[in-house]
Amino acid sequence: MNLFMIYIGGDIDGSNVELHDVRFCIGDTIENCYDDLRRQWWGNPESLHLDCWGALDYADGYDILLSKxxxxxxxxxxxxxxxxxxxxxxxTELHKNMVVVAPTDSKAKVRALKTVQQWSSRHRDYQFDIEKAVxxxxxxxxxxxxIHLTPSVTEKPFDFTCRYVPIAL
Known part of the structure; x- marks a missing residue:
């Protein structure tokens, strides 16, 4: 089983721009996650699509394993x-999404802000605040x-796909 991080999009009645969200699903393949994503989507069902997805098997210095x-x-x-x-x-509002390992949500927020502050010091126009930690x-x-987290000696980049894939019924 894989833990997928998925960037979905679509519209909602009355919106002028497409809406997006990040969701997490479990499946052997991304296609195994479609029904779960359809249940989670709050917008117009016929507009639901994937924009990006990838299996999370490493984050923030840890290997990630799913187990019962x-x-x-x-x-x-x-x-x-x-x-x-x-x-x-x-x-527009800019966003930076990341996955971090921490004991509490408040420590996860602090950890995330530290990485952005280092990045934003090279881009003075950017000012970021935590919107949400899940x-x-x-x-x-x-x-x-x-989730089983194991310290890893090898850093692994997040391997993801960006492509428009409609999944509406």
């Missing part, structure tokens, strides 16, 4: 952190699985 068994130690958890901000050069462990547990 509970981990022996649960000191750290996996968090998705969404940061929002603005640039004087763009008429504990991915909770999402996975609601599907009967547990």
């Amino acid at each position: 068994d509970q981990p022996h130690e649960i000191a750290d958890k996996l968090y998705f952190v969404n940061l929002g901000g603005y640039s004087k050069k763009e008429f 504990c991915i462990n909770d999402t996975v547990q609601s599907h009967g699985y547990h």
Whole structure:
């Protein structure tokens, strides 16, 4: 089983622009996640599509493994952190999404902000604040699985695909 991080999009009645969200699903393939994504989508069903997706098997110095068994130690958890901000050069809200490992959501937010501050020091126009931190462990547990985090000696880039894929029924 894989833990997928998925960037979905579509529209909702009355909107002038397409809406997006990041969702987490469990499946052997991305196609196995379509029904779950359809259940999660709050917008117009006929507009639902994927924009980006990838299997999360590494994050923030840890290998990620899904299992039906509970981990022996649960000191750290996996968090998705969404940061929002603005640039004087763009008429939109900018976002930076990341996955971090931390014991609490408040520590996950601090960890995420530190990485953005280092990045933004080279881009003075950008100012970011935490919009939301989501504990991915909770999402996975609601599907009967547990996340096992193991320190890794090898950093692995997040391998993802960006492509428009309609999944509406």
